[in-house]
Amino acid sequence: MDKRQKEIDSLKDYKYGFSTDIENVQAPKGLNEDVIKFISNIKREPNWMLEFRLKAFERFKVLKEPDWQKPKFPKIDYQDLYYYSAPKSMKDKPKSLDELDPKLLETYKKLGIPLQEQARLNGIAVDAVFDSVSVATTFKEELTKQGIIFCPISEAIQNHPKLVKKYLGSVIPTSDHFFATLNSAVFTDGSFVYIPEGVRCPMELSTYFRINASNTGQFERTLIIADKGSYVSYLEGCTAPMRDENQLHAANVELIALDDAEIKYSTVQNWYPGDKDGKGGIYNFVTKRGLCKGKNSKISWTQVETGSAITWKYPSCILKGDNSVGEFYSIAITNNHQKADTGTKMIHLGKNTKSKIISKGISAGSSDMTYRGLVDISSKANSSNNYTQCDSLLMGNKCGAHTVPYIKNKNSESNIAHEATTSKISEEQLHYCQQRGLNPEEAVGLIVNGFCKEVLQQLPMEFAVEAQKLVGISLEGSVG
Amino acid sequence: MKEQLKKDFDNSIKNLTLSQKDIEIKKFCLDSFIEKGFPNRKDEDWKFSDLNQIIKKNIGELSFYNDYTTTNKVDTSIFVDGLEHNKIVFINGRIEKIDFDYEKKDKIEIIDQSETINEFKNSNSLSDLNKAFTNKCFKILVKKGYQLAKPLIIYHTTNSKIWSKNINLRLDFELDKDSSLRIIDLYNDTSEKNFLNIFYNFELKENSVLKNFKVDKFENKNIKYSFNNIEQDKNSISETFVLSSGSNFFKNEINCNLKGRYSSAFVNGIFSLNKDKHHEVRTTVNHLTDNTKSYQLIKSVLEESSKAVYQGKILVNSDAQKTDGYQLSKAILLNKESEFSAKPELEIYADDVKCSHGSASGSLNDDSIFYLMSRGLSYQQSRELLINGFLLDVVEKITDSEIKNLIKNMIGIKE
Secondary structure (H helix, E strand, C coil): CHHHHHHHHHHHCCCCCCCCCCCEEECCCCCCHHHHHHHHHHCCCCHHHHHHHHHHHHHHHHCCCCCCCCCCCCCCCHHHCECCEEEHHHCCCCCCHHHCCHHHHHHHHHCCCCHHHHHHCCCCEEEEEECCEEEEECCHHHHHHCCCEEEEHHHHHHHCHHHHHHHCCCCCCCCCCHHHHHHHHHCCECEEEEECCCCECCCCEEEEEECCCCCECECEEEEEEECCCCEEEEEEEEECCCCCCEEEECCEEEEEECCCCEEEEEEEECCCCCCCCCCCEEEEEEEEEEEECCCCCEEEEEEEECCCCEEEECCEEEECCCCCEEEEEEEEEECCCCEEEECCEEEECCCCCEEEEEEEEEECCCCEEEEEEEEEECCCCCCCEEEEEEEEEECCCCCEEEEEEEEEECCCCCEEEEEEEEEECCHHHHHHHHHCCCCHHHHHHHHHHHHHHHHHCCCCHHHHHHHHHHHHHHCCCCCC | CHHHHHHHHHHHHHCCCCCHHHHHHHHHHHHHHHHHCCCCCCCHHHCCCCHHHHHHHHCCCCECCCCCCCCCCCCHHHCCCCCCCEEEEEECCEEEEEECCCCCHHHEEEEECCCCCCCCCCCCHHHHHHHHHCCCCEEEEECCCCECCCCEEEEEEECCCCECEEEEEEEEEEECCCCEEEEEEEEEECCEEEEEEEEEEEEECCCCEEEEEEEECCCCEEEEEEEEEEEECCCCEEEEEEEECCCCEEEEEEEEEECCCCCEEEEEEEEEECCCCEEEEEEEEEECCCCCEEEEEEEEEECCCCEEEEEEEEEECCCCCCCEEEEEEEEEECCCCCEEEEEEEEEECCCCCEEEEEEEEECCCHHHHHHHHHCCCCHHHHHHHHHHHHHHHHHCCCCCHHHHHHHHHHHCCCC
16 A cells, blocks of 8 residues: 555656756747748758748738637747757767767666667667657667658658658648648658558567757647557656646647558557646647548547647548548546646548447546537448447546537438436445445545546556556546 | 618608607617618627628618508408417507406516617617617516416508518516416518518516417518527426518518526527528526526428528536537428528537537438328328428427417318
8 A cells, every 4th residue: 555655746747847948959949931941951951841831821921820629828939939959969870879968868867768688679660759850769779670751840841752652641731720731831850650561569568758948839749640440559648747738749640551451550649737726737639530531440549638828739530441430538637727628520421330439537626627529420331330428527527527529420221329428436335335334535545447448448457557546646636 | 771771761750759868879879770770690699690791682772760640451351261369560660459358367568668779688780770760668567476368469560551660679577476368470461572670678587387389480571580588587488489481572570588497498590481582589598596408409391492591509608517508400492492400509508408409401302202102192292291291290299289280270171
């Protein structure tokens, strides 16, 4: 029991809240064409990439910040942000891990991602993104042997321009919504994954994002392409230091699955949520979209959202290929003054497509949580099916839990079923657990973990353990 | 449209005896409507039904002036047979008859409040239009402890005298303590291409019971919008039943405010649509205090290229502990072209509540058809049997046996 208590104590406050003193190279503050050119230039990008960015910026200028979402936030001054920040020592890219800034390595060690060890031990291939730049990718050799490309997207633009040119912006075009367009204009780095035909990726691929510098927005872009008959499981984790001001994180993630391919994308999002009074924290406005382009393809999103002051994202699946499958498993936990507006979109275009949505929301403290989702079965998507279940758990009468599903069925051969419930932890359950010797907090932890089990099961082993702990920690102090 | 509105407004004001202040209010509403126009897709509440487009497509140019100076003859053949009832008759928007023959005279009061403009609580552009153009506004007051012996049927009749007109109606009801009232709204149209805009306001005092049945059964080419606002005090019960079938477009909005403890609201509805009809029911149930209850059940059967929309919202205030809220919508799509959209919404700020919703849509179950056919029924018969059973579920929820039978006969459901 003591050990557990210690663990909890050490984690009670945001344990990733440190910041690292590393010299940074920053783009001039503000957003204009020059800054975009600066970013493009420093990354030695080809001309077509700059054009892509400028086209997005043109579009961005006419767009307005959306305001239909539930969590309102003070207006962001987009001219008051740095759009590029990179550790100075990265200017000339290190060739191997040994050349990395030791301070950086230490930061990642603190985060629990010892890059060097991981290069040696058999485990997960990691791509670490620090502020705006990808700093290290492990396991490159082994992956290369199989023909898998796993590298920072800036590198992919240099080395695999054909692939990037073909797929970048094909799921989230430069003419998309406000934040996605902003990302297209100023994105700095992110991961690029290509799995060749018929290859089953032998290990989990993982990216760790960290915002370090203050006043920076983080705009990373991830592009994953699974060629015919391939399989990949991809993990994403995020942390940020504690700062009083709100920081913007507007990433774009594009997934493309060709015939018979499968992509599994898991996120454990633990950005700094702000302090107990709701001061500071990350605005997590992320656009994630997957395209099941080929027949029999499958995309599965799993997310555990515990951090961020405001989370606003809808990982979506466009089920274009016949017989394709889309899945969405989500746990969202809000405490204190956190706000989350999250859910998914399942757009059925191909015949015989299937989708499944399992969403579990838990709100405590004075937080607010919304599930917002769309299921759209088009008139051509014959014999398609959707099943949606979203359950919310409320703790205390200062928090809110909302469900806003949009359901559109335009095909008489297709079925949609939707269920949602809202409740609190029942006295009987609590009583039962306490009777058996658990203290109230442990009892709640146990019940909540059971409530989330369906989703936790979807996570890869290493993540599941971490996520389970996070679930417990996020709710500390919300009982009684 | 702006010029037309102003001209028609001036004409209709002429025939009314209103104080300067009331005219000002009406003018204000008119200006507000001119500014906002008919609701369109950009409006979240009208996301699935763009009224502006629907009016453009089905009617074209509307005119807003109605001559209410001459009386219309009441055609008694439209009256419901075999059920004794009180009547209110609207013909082409003009109130022709209010008759409570079966009731004690001193227990019901009919107040003409046309001269004073009553603010309608929930304002949108259509309520502005309504306020600007209604010519008569009656309030029906059911006094303390009185329970009406017979139901009240409100006939909404239009005939071929009107064309491309906008008609605005407004009725208020107040049910005092321990009273009860049953209302059937019956739509009967031989006219075409008109837009009816109807607002009801109900006030339910302690222990009162309201049952409202809205029956739009007969084929017609009109466009209708109806809004019910129901304010409920302690222990009161409201039951609303909607049969949405006949008109080209019909949107029923029901807004319930459960303000008193132990009050409850029930909303049940049937969409039975064919051709390219487009109907919607939108409900908002606001649980504002503890121990309140709401239940909603909406079922749709959609043929040809019809479209049904259900938007239901349950809001639970942070004071409204021990709320029980339930919402279920089901749809059967019988044709490739038919479409069902739903937005069942929960907005909850209290933790000790039991709220859930469900929504399902799809085709007729093949297994059930097979089962029935293997027992000797034809495909057509099996289909009818299944659909009847599907809809009967909602009709059975009606708690008044007299009216339940009336509605069963109307839609030809046999047990």
